[in-house]
Amino acid sequence: RGAIAFKNVQFAYDPARPILKGISFEVPAGKTVAVVGPSGAGKSTLSRLLYRFYDVQEGSITIDGQDVRDVTQKSLRSVIGMVPQDTVLFNDTIAYNIRYGRVTASDADVEAAAEAAQIADFIRDLPEGFRAMVGERGLKLSGGEKQRVAIARTILKAPPILILDEATSALDTKTEQEIQAALDIVSRNRTTLVIAHRLSTVINADEIIVLKDGVIAERGTHGELIDRG
Numbered sequence: 001r002g003a004i005a006f007k008n009v010q011f012a013y014d015p016a017r018p019i020l021k022g023i024s025f026e027v028p029a030g031k032t033v034a035v036v037g038p039s040g041a042g043k044s045t046l047s048r049l050l051y052r053f054y055d056v057q058e059g060s061i062t063i064d065g066q067d068v069r070d071v072t073q074k075s076l077r078s079v080i081g082m083v084p085q086d087t088v089l090f091n092d093t094i095a096y097n098i099r100y101g102r103v104t105a106s107d108a109d110v111e112a113a114a115e116a117a118q119i120a121d122f123i124r125d126l127p128e129g130f131r132a133m134v135g136e137r138g139l140k141l142s143g144g145e146k147q148r149v150a151i152a153r154t155i156l157k158a159p160p161i162l163i164l165d166e167a168t169s170a171l172d173t174k175t176e177q178e179i180q181a182a183l184d185i186v187s188r189n190r191t192t193l194v195i196a197h198r199l200s201t202v203i204n205a206d207e208i209i210v211l212k213d214g215v216i217a218e219r220g221t222h223g224e225l226i227d228r229g
């Protein structure tokens, strides 16, 4: 479940300047499709339309055949997990940030998610443990640690659909590789839409869509795109 279909999607923030000029592609249930392309190509706009921060102006986006415009924001957000480029954490405990939106999750569930995201050691090493605060008045987490909190939150939420919007692009190379490994595990068997700016970071995607000037310039597997130059 969680198959996504973009059909002839058109969108402009400013009517005089179309951003997406008729985009069609599918993310089959459980598969990973990556959208790459130069900055400003409209990649993030695609994920914002799926998440309904904005609505398409022409065409449609469906999940398992249902138009996202017919789905409440609340239920849409329960089926889609998002790991953005820069995770903004609440100025509260790490546990609160992992649990965010999942009020019924037990402490053991939160701890298990932290363990899976490989931040359990890090949390235990903190003087106040799970109660440690993050944010301006409290602990400063590194970019990689914040992404691990976002990954733990996603593991706890266990959504059928995952959006990874440049989730590793703000990190240094070593941290990027570690976070990528964690994301590969989270995206396994989930319908995953990856937004990336470099082809080299999406080698394992089932399909790669190259977006340029609001249209699909190329599509294929990593190997196919490399062969074509």
Ligand code: ADP
Binding pocket: 013, 014, 019, 037, 038, 039, 040, 041, 042, 043, 044, 045, 046
């Ligand atoms: P990408 O993710 O490929 O870098 P985006 O989808 O973020 O591209 O943005 C596509 C274009 O839309 C860019 O030219 C950007 O400046 C513009 N844009 C993005 N968000 C807004 C907005 N909220 N209002 C107006 N223009 C926007």
Ligand code: ADP
Binding pocket: 077, 078, 082, 088, 089, 090, 100, 101, 102, 150, 153, 157
């Ligand atoms: P859910 O509660 O189902 O996780 P939301 O749409 O409320 O869905 O949140 C989606 C994601 O957006 C969260 O997992 C979190 O990463 C981020 N988010 C939402 N609101 C905020 C906020 N006010 N501050 C920081 N992050 C937020």
